[in-house]
Amino acid sequence: MMDGTAQVFGEQQERQGAVKDTEGYVTEDGRQIGGTLMELRNITLRFGGVVAIKDISFDIREGEIRAIIGPNGAGKSSMLNIISGFYTPSEGELWYKGSKRPPMKPYEVARMGVARTFQNIALFEGMSVLDNVMTGRLTKMHAGIASQALWWGKARDEEIANREVVEKVIDFLEIQAIRKTPVGRLPYGLKKRVELARALAAEPSILLLDEPMAGMNVEEKEDMSRFILDVNDEFGTTICLIEHDMGVVMDLSDRVVVMDYGKKIGDGPPDEVRRNQDVIDAYLGVAH
Amino acid sequence: MLNDIFIKPFVDMATAPDFLLQVLWEGLVSGILYALIALGFVLIFRSSRIFNFAQGIMVVFAALTLVGLHAMGVPAWICVILTLGVMFVLAVTIERVVLRPLVGQPDIILFMATIGITLFLIGFGEIIFGGENKVMITEELGIPTDSVVLEPWGGLLILEQKDITAVVVAALLVVALLAFLNKTRMGRAIRALGDDHQAALSVGISLQQIWVLVWFIAGIIALVTGIAWGARAGVSFALEVIAYKALPVLMLGGLESITGAIVGGLLIGMLEKLFEIYWGQPLLGGNTETWFAFVLALIVLLFRPQGLFGERIIERV
Amino acid sequence: MLYRTAGQFKTTYKADQALFPVRQDAVLLAVILALVWVIFPLVASEFTFQTLLIPILIYSLAALGLNLLTGYAGQLSLGTAAFMGVGAYACYKLVTLMPWLNPVVAILFSGVFSAGVGVAFGIPSLRIKGFYLAIATLAAQFFLVWLFEKWAWLYNYNASGAIQVPNLEMFGVYVAGPQASSIVQYYVVLAVVTLLTVVCINLTRGNLGRTWKATRDMDIAAELIGINLMRSKLTAFAISSYVVGVAGALFVFMWRGAAEPNLFDIPLSFRILFIAIIGGLGSIMGNYLGAILIVGLPVVLNTLPEMLGLPISPATVEHLNVMIVGALILFFLIIEPHGLARLWALIREKLIIWPFPH
Amino acid sequence: MLDAGDTRETLLEVNNIEVIYNHVILVLKGVSLSVPQGGITALLGGNGAGKTTTLKAISNLLHSERGEVTKGSIVYRGERVQDLDPAALVKKGVIQVMEGRHCFEHLTIEENLMTGAFTRRDGKGAVEADLQMVYDYFPRLKERRKSQAGYTSGGEQQMCAIGRALMSRPETILLDEPSMGLAPQLVEQIFEIVKAVNEGEGVSFLLAEQNTNVALRFAHYGYILENGRVVMDGPAADLRENPDVKEFYLGMSDEGRKSFRDVRSYRRRKRWLA
Amino acid sequence: QEISAPNLSYRTGPFAATGIPVMNGQIDYFTMLNERDGGIGGVKVNFYECETGYNTEKGVECYEKTKSDAIVTQPWSTGITLQVLPKSNVDEIPILAPGYGFSAMADGSVFKWAFNLPSSYWDAASMILKGLGGDDMSGLEGKKIAFLHLDHPFGKEPLPYLEKKAEDVGFELVPIPVGLKEMQNQSAQWLQIRRERPDYVVMWGWGAMNVGALTEAVKTRYPMDQFVGVWWSGHSDDLQVVGEDGKGYRSISFNAPVENAPVMDDIKEFVVDTGKTQSDEEQRSEVFYQRGLVMSAALAEAIAAAQTHFETDVIDASQLRWGLENIEMTEERIAELGMTGMVPPFSTSCSDHTGHSGGWLLEWDGEKFVKASDHLMADAEDIEPLEKQKAQEYAEANAPWPTQDCEM
Numbered sequence A: 001m002m003d004g005t006a007q008v009f010g011e012q013q014e015r016q017g018a019v020k021d022t023e024g025y026v027t028e029d030g031r032q033i034g035g036t037l038m039e040l041r042n043i044t045l046r047f048g049g050v051v052a053i054k055d056i057s058f059d060i061r062e063g064e065i066r067a068i069i070g071p072n073g074a075g076k077s078s079m080l081n082i083i084s085g086f087y088t089p090s091e092g093e094l095w096y097k098g099s100k101r102p103p104m105k106p107y108e109v110a111r112m113g114v115a116r117t118f119q120n121i122a123l124f125e126g127m128s129v130l131d132n133v134m135t136g137r138l139t140k141m142h143a144g145i146a147s148q149a150l151w152w153g154k155a156r157d158e159e160i161a162n163r164e165v166v167e168k169v170i171d172f173l174e175i176q177a178i179r180k181t182p183v184g185r186l187p188y189g190l191k192k193r194v195e196l197a198r199a200l201a202a203e204p205s206i207l208l209l210d211e212p213m214a215g216m217n218v219e220e221k222e223d224m225s226r227f228i229l230d231v232n233d234e235f236g237t238t239i240c241l242i243e244h245d246m247g248v249v250m251d252l253s254d255r256v257v258v259m260d261y262g263k264k265i266g267d268g269p270p271d272e273v274r275r276n277q278d279v280i281d282a283y284l285g286v287a288h
Numbered sequence B: 001m002l003n004d005i006f007i008k009p010f011v012d013m014a015t016a017p018d019f020l021l022q023v024l025w026e027g028l029v030s031g032i033l034y035a036l037i038a039l040g041f042v043l044i045f046r047s048s049r050i051f052n053f054a055q056g057i058m059v060v061f062a063a064l065t066l067v068g069l070h071a072m073g074v075p076a077w078i079c080v081i082l083t084l085g086v087m088f089v090l091a092v093t094i095e096r097v098v099l100r101p102l103v104g105q106p107d108i109i110l111f112m113a114t115i116g117i118t119l120f121l122i123g124f125g126e127i128i129f130g131g132e133n134k135v136m137i138t139e140e141l142g143i144p145t146d147s148v149v150l151e152p153w154g155g156l157l158i159l160e161q162k163d164i165t166a167v168v169v170a171a172l173l174v175v176a177l178l179a180f181l182n183k184t185r186m187g188r189a190i191r192a193l194g195d196d197h198q199a200a201l202s203v204g205i206s207l208q209q210i211w212v213l214v215w216f217i218a219g220i221i222a223l224v225t226g227i228a229w230g231a232r233a234g235v236s237f238a239l240e241v242i243a244y245k246a247l248p249v250l251m252l253g254g255l256e257s258i259t260g261a262i263v264g265g266l267l268i269g270m271l272e273k274l275f276e277i278y279w280g281q282p283l284l285g286g287n288t289e290t291w292f293a294f295v296l297a298l299i300v301l302l303f304r305p306q307g308l309f310g311e312r313i314i315e316r317v
Numbered sequence C: 001m002l003y004r005t006a007g008q009f010k011t012t013y014k015a016d017q018a019l020f021p022v023r024q025d026a027v028l029l030a031v032i033l034a035l036v037w038v039i040f041p042l043v044a045s046e047f048t049f050q051t052l053l054i055p056i057l058i059y060s061l062a063a064l065g066l067n068l069l070t071g072y073a074g075q076l077s078l079g080t081a082a083f084m085g086v087g088a089y090a091c092y093k094l095v096t097l098m099p100w101l102n103p104v105v106a107i108l109f110s111g112v113f114s115a116g117v118g119v120a121f122g123i124p125s126l127r128i129k130g131f132y133l134a135i136a137t138l139a140a141q142f143f144l145v146w147l148f149e150k151w152a153w154l155y156n157y158n159a160s161g162a163i164q165v166p167n168l169e170m171f172g173v174y175v176a177g178p179q180a181s182s183i184v185q186y187y188v189v190l191a192v193v194t195l196l197t198v199v200c201i202n203l204t205r206g207n208l209g210r211t212w213k214a215t216r217d218m219d220i221a222a223e224l225i226g227i228n229l230m231r232s233k234l235t236a237f238a239i240s241s242y243v244v245g246v247a248g249a250l251f252v253f254m255w256r257g258a259a260e261p262n263l264f265d266i267p268l269s270f271r272i273l274f275i276a277i278i279g280g281l282g283s284i285m286g287n288y289l290g291a292i293l294i295v296g297l298p299v300v301l302n303t304l305p306e307m308l309g310l311p312i313s314p315a316t317v318e319h320l321n322v323m324i325v326g327a328l329i330l331f332f333l334i335i336e337p338h339g340l341a342r343l344w345a346l347i348r349e350k351l352i353i354w355p356f357p358h
Numbered sequence D: 001m002l003d004a005g006d007t008r009e010t011l012l013e014v015n016n017i018e019v020i021y022n023h024v025i026l027v028l029k030g031v032s033l034s035v036p037q038g039g040i041t042a043l044l045g046g047n048g049a050g051k052t053t054t055l056k057a058i059s060n061l062l063h064s065e066r067g068e069v070t071k072g073s074i075v076y077r078g079e080r081v082q083d084l085d086p087a088a089l090v091k092k093g094v095i096q097v098m099e100g101r102h103c104f105e106h107l108t109i110e111e112n113l114m115t116g117a118f119t120r121r122d123g124k125g126a127v128e129a130d131l132q133m134v135y136d137y138f139p140r141l142k143e144r145r146k147s148q149a150g151y152t153s154g155g156e157q158q159m160c161a162i163g164r165a166l167m168s169r170p171e172t173i174l175l176d177e178p179s180m181g182l183a184p185q186l187v188e189q190i191f192e193i194v195k196a197v198n199e200g201e202g203v204s205f206l207l208a209e210q211n212t213n214v215a216l217r218f219a220h221y222g223y224i225l226e227n228g229r230v231v232m233d234g235p236a237a238d239l240r241e242n243p244d245v246k247e248f249y250l251g252m253s254d255e256g257r258k259s260f261r262d263v264r265s266y267r268r269r270k271r272w273l274a
Numbered sequence E: 001q002e003i004s005a006p007n008l009s010y011r012t013g014p015f016a017a018t019g020i021p022v023m024n025g026q027i028d029y030f031t032m033l034n035e036r037d038g039g040i041g042g043v044k045v046n047f048y049e050c051e052t053g054y055n056t057e058k059g060v061e062c063y064e065k066t067k068s069d070a071i072v073t074q075p076w077s078t079g080i081t082l083q084v085l086p087k088s089n090v091d092e093i094p095i096l097a098p099g100y101g102f103s104a105m106a107d108g109s110v111f112k113w114a115f116n117l118p119s120s121y122w123d124a125a126s127m128i129l130k131g132l133g134g135d136d137m138s139g140l141e142g143k144k145i146a147f148l149h150l151d152h153p154f155g156k157e158p159l160p161y162l163e164k165k166a167e168d169v170g171f172e173l174v175p176i177p178v179g180l181k182e183m184q185n186q187s188a189q190w191l192q193i194r195r196e197r198p199d200y201v202v203m204w205g206w207g208a209m210n211v212g213a214l215t216e217a218v219k220t221r222y223p224m225d226q227f228v229g230v231w232w233s234g235h236s237d238d239l240q241v242v243g244e245d246g247k248g249y250r251s252i253s254f255n256a257p258v259e260n261a262p263v264m265d266d267i268k269e270f271v272v273d274t275g276k277t278q279s280d281e282e283q284r285s286e287v288f289y290q291r292g293l294v295m296s297a298a299l300a301e302a303i304a305a306a307q308t309h310f311e312t313d314v315i316d317a318s319q320l321r322w323g324l325e326n327i328e329m330t331e332e333r334i335a336e337l338g339m340t341g342m343v344p345p346f347s348t349s350c351s352d353h354t355g356h357s358g359g360w361l362l363e364w365d366g367e368k369f370v371k372a373s374d375h376l377m378a379d380a381e382d383i384e385p386l387e388k389q390k391a392q393e394y395a396e397a398n399a400p401w402p403t404q405d406c407e408m
């Protein structure tokens, strides 16, 4: 349990409970990837008659950057929603840190260290950037109502300690200047960055990013890529991302899952996926 | 106690079936009248997501105008036409003065604005028409006022002809509205507007035109409602409180649904009457009609959060 | 440049989190406090106490309670009056069952009952949203008022069915009931309101406040980032109803002196909703501005024709009043839908950059 | 394809407009641009540059966001249009496809498309034919025609929004970030459709886009917006070759495309106007 | 120099229909006195209105606003009465609630500052029972009486008395409450009446409730001659809605309309013809307007009595209190006032703040109300102890409560 000051943003995450039985691998650029952090087994998801995901299995390993790609409507976002507990799969199981995850409410999932961003930005529009990022730390604050009401003791200490963590995230993502701006007024790209900040503030062990770079120009994508790589690098955060920009996906990710019409049509390192004929037909159009 | 709750009421129903029929009929008639108010709500809600609290006062206002004009010696049918004119002017004014500047504001702000309209109309109406109770010009409008007396099972069942008229008119109105909303270009535009008015604007749907239209139709419904209620209970500002009853009807039926408004109205009208007569009065000291509808709607909503016929709430991320 | 913020730097997060980071605001607050604690009591007449000062404070408090729920946590409530009623009846039972109880303690304690009732009627909010949720609060509204009427135990079986505030003493001074003087009641109300305002400010700027605001702005996202919606909504209902309940107890015990059940009927709920909305949802200060407008305006309007010597009959004045209040609500909504508080903020922003236009 | 030198009749002209939100936030600080008949004009620029605002100013959708054009003029076919309501503008043939899709959630895809034809008066048959045309362009929409738009995927919604605009038989389409969130194949496809519509039906486009790469491939002329001002404009081909554009908008350096992984140090955006 | 006597009127709101004619009558009477006699004892009476809309909050506001120079408060609603009653002790202003308010206010030793002349609601209930069951009410034995009442302090007021009587006389009492929101739509209540088949329906109605009840009664074909209302349910306008169908309906009243009473001539001469009235011809001939006159006459009598007793023209509030305790409305005095037949004689005293004038049953003949009974008197034997008991309870609940000693 975290009491606010003991552990601040910037320290290495503890990797407790990770399964050690599956072997990790070493990436091209020499990073050590750990064992399986999360595993999805035979997931199927139906909405009434629509089958959004059909019998898909894949795993996410500790410390890796995992991408999910596929045409629109393939079921990628739905997959993230399953991981973060928003949808309950009609069939299949989900294993996390070595044990089968029982059906859970989304907030319980979040408290287990899963943070995410959303395809259609889901910021709290009525709050300032700072407050939005502070919500990322809600799960780490435990002061009672009485203490909060009087702004005394634990509540105040926690507030200051967590504020420090949040300021670090803000510095990291270079959004200091807009700290006090209401997010409603921000341009799209900055909103995406604030969303990332909110997710990072939770110090997750796994970070889910749903199209983090949609609506950005190249330069901004470069910045965003940088942030993602640094998070992964410095804090060892496992990242699972959905993205349509093939340049980004191919450059950043360690392994890629390709989905089409709810089915998995490819899975492997970028180079392999890029050459997969099914993938080219269904998604890429031309080889990238 | 258990006997009083679970057995006696049903025994009572079985032993006096004619009375039960009368209870149901009374429930049906008030249900229809609730539903009429709810219809006005639904239409406006569909086209603008505005929860139009002013529908109740529009009913009063329409009825008062009608009666007031008649008192000035204008023939009944011309009164109706003039009243429609007044309702049209009202629709245009509301659109110009209130809705247009408030486009795109949060729902609750618009809701509040309609309460502002309500207050304004109450004050305005009282200055013009005065607060006294007035008699609806039922006969002058050619509505039959006799009653039909039936004797099922040797009992007694009294049906007022004006109630029967109200039921028939309401049914016609619903059919017409359903056809309008689902089959016409305007109807589609109204529904589109309710979903996303920015997008509606961008495809060239004119908010102003549609809102005037919709508020005017709501005004027509208000006039019909006003005549029907007025014929039953006289016309005065106290009528306004019945508008509250339209709220549970709406919620039960689903805020966007015409069918819902009617089904909700009938359900609530009949059930609250049954409950009051067979449970409320003997066991709870009566007057349960003040809350029964709300609690009923609440219970239904717990199982169907969008009401019986409402549109499914789309939750996606 | 009266309102200059330049040059006021914050060196610690603590200082940055202070209530009034801008010095001028602190000065303004000091002036207001001096007015309400010292100047007003010195100059106010009985009439001013009874028709302006005390009701404005009590209405502000009720609106504040509602604002926590609707403005901060995003749950629309149309049942405020009923929850006030619960507070009032609870307080009445407390002081009649335990006459030795300190009246202020009784008032503060009676909020606990309305908090309980509030939570019960808040449970549907877990499934029902938006306007549909209003039905739950309306059910509370109508059901509770009915209960106040039918449950004779609540009003000690007296014939009129109304509750009447007995004379209550505290430290040898009457604080409630007909014998209590207005100034004493004013101070009691002011103290309670000040206390609860401070509490509400703290709650809304801290963790709980952020939880509520997140729930309000986007509940799905809130849940996905780890907020337990049930807890968030129910605490909002509880705390909001608590404040509203205390306001209800004050309403009857420190001001009205007596209450019939239908006092707590829906028009009162709407009135408080007006105050909260005109003042500004999601703002603390707005409630005070709103109350001043909604409570003060009719009083002023009523005296106006007399002062101007206009020969308008009292009934017409009343009708005009209703009309004007309606029109003003529209007017304020149109010029600033986010309420007087936002209007003030806007003016402040302009003052800060004044004399430059942007 | 149109050439840079080709001078055609100017359809839409924006002269030095200024836009203020909420009475205080100055967003556009003097933007001028023109859209020729039958051309595809691209409006490029980073986040918050003011592209959307420019488009909304043209289509008069600012009003409901508490924004207003305080200076300058917007002229369409020689007529000042900034005081018209959006519906009147649609009747004149200018329609906007909004950023972020904005489909009518509770209407089916087909009903969504039909609302696009709201202002048309040329009879059922013509509308029906155009519906077929849209389905031909977007077969995916035909598959999902009976689904409520709220339940379709992002890409499907984008297609629906474009299709809906086509249904009004416009002369000019203001297209805001059509590629956002679309699979690469689809981006290509949608731009192909834009091109096809442009060439086939003679519709002019004003296109706000982040995906500079594609945009400059399909557009004839481009404007680059930074911080509420136009900082550069020129024929698309020229812009593609401009070294600044290359570096900051196309992500190319002298050695060709750089890997996102290799951008080790954060690059500061170069400002044309500091 | 003038005497300030404000009236907390309600010409707006849901009950305006009942309020307007009474208010008109009240104010017209004082206008007449001012015009004809130059006031009372040579001092003009400033009888002005403060509009409450029957809203308690507004009422209290009016009370606070007017109390500085007022010699009397006429709160005009049970809710407002409840609130100003305890205050009047502190502010020392008499409350005059003619024909409404607490019945127990009759006990002047406890309610030193409150007056509800000339008859209380318990009196009304008692007179109705007598009117239906004969002087000893024996005709009611074994009968069933439905008590249709507004679910509000006003409507509940006669219940303690009726319950007691039901036990004593042996009739069955079925209370049927009508919610404020159900006033217009009483079908549930009348279905209940149809099911219960009561021998009589007694109505404690107010404002729009009356019309609602009458139309339902006509619809369910309840015999009108078994349907009786309190005096607020005897408004001609309400009956106009059912017209001929309402024939036979009765209402108890402490005043009766007398079209050509001498006082009406004075009203015509000094108020109507000078254009100082808001009433119209038709209204002036009706029960409610004339009730307003009677109420004002009683107040004027009290003022006059105080003036004589204290030998001063401009009396103050506490002097008026004495005056209100010493009203002598004898047959002769009534005749002098030109009100013969409009109100029964009565007198008040220190211990009796009501006067218990008694009244008549008025019957709707299809067009107007006419007297339909002899003068009825409430049975004091039962009512007096009840008054004492309830007054005592009230005083205890509101301790410390100042009382006065009426023995000396």
Ligand SMILES: Nc1ncnc2c1ncn2[C@@H]1O[C@H](COP(=O)(O)OP(=O)(O)OP(=O)(O)O)[C@@H](O)[C@H]1O
Residues within 6 Å of the ligand: A047, A050, A051, A052, A070, A071, A072, A073, A074, A075, A076, A077, A078, A079, A119, B315, B316, D151, D152, D153, D154, D155, D156, D181, D183
């Ligand atoms: N709540 C829901 N109810 C019904 N259908 C749904 C729901 N959520 C998703 N779907 C359907 O499931 C399919 C997959 O949707 P999803 O959003 O996962 O696609 P995606 O791969 O993220 O596409 P995109 O790249 O366009 O975002 C779509 O056809 C969509 O219509």
Ligand SMILES: Nc1ncnc2c1ncn2[C@@H]1O[C@H](COP(=O)(O)OP(=O)(O)OP(=O)(O)O)[C@@H](O)[C@H]1O
Residues within 6 Å of the ligand: A185, A186, A187, A188, A189, A215, D021, D022, D025, D027, D045, D046, D047, D048, D049, D050, D051, D052, D053, D054, D065, D067, D099, D210
């Ligand atoms: N409703 C609004 N109120 C206040 N400011 C706004 C509003 N809408 C936009 N802005 C501001 O205007 C500026 C320009 O926004 P705009 O949406 O036009 O940018 P854009 O170029 O379309 O960016 P993006 O590529 O992210 O869509 C931004 O800084 C934004 O914060």
Ligand SMILES: [Mg+2]
Residues within 6 Å of the ligand: A076, A077, A078, A119, D154
């Ligand atoms: Mg997706």
Ligand SMILES: [Mg+2]
Residues within 6 Å of the ligand: A188, D051, D052, D053, D099, D176, D177
């Ligand atoms: Mg944009």
